[in-house]
Ligand SMILES: Nc1ncnc2c1ncn2[C@@H]1O[C@H](COP(=O)(O)OP(=O)(O)O)[C@@H](O)[C@H]1O
């Protein structure tokens with residue numbers, strides 16, 4: 001069964017801005033799905049509509065086969081939301097925040113307290129349970145919102161940029177946590193503009209830009225469709241002049257650092273033998289950019305160019 | 317599948333607990349000030365000035381104004397509670413905690429309203445206790461007295477929710493209390509019997525809904541008032557029905573809370 005099925009979703013805000021222009025999206029149950037896109041692409045708008053915080057203009061949404069419009073409350077029971085911005089009452093303690101949220105989902109007080117303990121402990125907030133949530137760090141606040149979203153044990157967990165502005169160590173521990181939640185059977189959808197996050201965590205991804213899905217599929221497939229990749233080579237000595245390479249593009253050559261772009265499937269040995277023929281010794285090599293990122297930038301960069309925007313606007 | 321009705325019953329209880337905890341946590345701002353101002357009113361108007369006023373409608377002046385002063389506290393506090401709680405939830409965005417949950421809008425409204433009623437009742441009781449320093453406070457009809465307090469605080473709590481929905485900033489939540497509520501309350505016969513007014517002003521007073529609440533309450537306590545008790549209940553209930561319908565419609569349309 002599909003955890004989420006979106007068809008023809010559009011959203012025009014009151015000021016006339018069209019944030020979503022006909023989005024179709026399908027997420028299978030158990031998936032770890034990334035909705036990837038630059039700022040302003042429409043990610044939060046889409047999440048807002050799925051979680052009943054924003055009214056859609058057109059389109060239909062099904063959650064576990066239930067129509068959101070006609071079975072809204074049943075759908076809400078299935079969804080847990082971690083919004084992009086802090087939205088809990090900062091005058092309340094973490095424990096109160098969780099117990100109250102559980103109550104809103106019909107969980108009796110006794111069970112709510114047990115659940116709150118479980119998730120506050122899992123997210124390493126148990127020590128802070130009676131403290132002021134106002135005084136917590138950004139990472140803790142984010143974790144508190146994750147705990148709050150899980151307290152009714154939703155089948156579909158939606159996180160809107162959960163790791164934005166969170167330092168790398170905490171980000172990695174959050175990733176680990178989300179992977180565990182996912183492997184225990186919860187479908188996860190997260191929005192992000194960190195490519196690394198999507199690549200590390202997710203099986204499937206949709207790339208959204210200017211309110212339109214520009215690409216959708218398995219992360220691995222998208223990667224294999226990413227046509228070029230760049231490598232940075234550290235050389236033993238700086239060459240007198242940039243090497244002449246056949247079939248590879250020299251992006252830059254300065255000092256002992258050489259950057260080469262090649263197509264996916266090109267033979268590395270060919271590169272090395274050409275370099276060897278020019279008396280250039282390579283000490284080490286690393287992949288310069290994340291391939292998904294290159295792919296993403298090509299898709300989105302093209303779409304975001306000013307010329308494209310004009311034609312876009314004219315045809316809309 | 318979980319029954320949505322069962323969910324909503326728990327959700328409602330949760331909201332009430334949360335609302336009561338909210339105003340109890342900040343009791344210095346919510347509970348104490350109305351008791352202090354009631355004390356001042358009773359001292360100044362009841363005792364100092366009242367001794368020169370003599371009788372009003374056949375009662376000692378202090379006995380006449382105590383029901384009005386209690387009612388004023390009930391009105392301002394029930395209204396103030398739902399305005400600050402609802403607007404605070406909108407402003408801090410934690411209203412979203414309710415909006416994403418499977419809670420009916422009617423239950424959301426009821427949760428905030430019951431919070432306001434609890435505060436109105438608590439403060440009203442406290443003011444009643446304060447009044448014992450000034451008068452014997454014999455309650456003629458306890459049931460009517462309680463019913464009027466509950467209905468009146470319900471009405472004003474709903475009003476507070478409606479005010480919040482339209483408010484864009486903190487300024488907007490003080491306009492109605494200052495420019496509508498306070499005048500209507502003062503002109504609703506707290507300090508005087510409308511029989512003292514010239515015909516024109518007395519006629520106009522009948523359009524003031526607060527008059528019916530204060531007089532209903534005064535009837536409960538003193539057993540006598542300017543307005544018949546039937547009219548009082550009718551007016552209050554009609555206003556509740558109208559305002560509740562408006563509030564529910566606003567919530568359903570998501571005015572001010574959904575984009
Ligand atoms: N309440 C709103 N009113 C008008 N425009 C909005 C509103 N919220 C978002 N937008 C606009 O809609 C577009 C998409 O926003 P959003 O969904 O927040 O993007 P993302 O989450 O991908 O950064 C942006 O251009 C944004 O400025």
Ligand SMILES: [Mg+2]
Nearest residue numbers: 043044045084
């Ligand atoms: Mg966003």
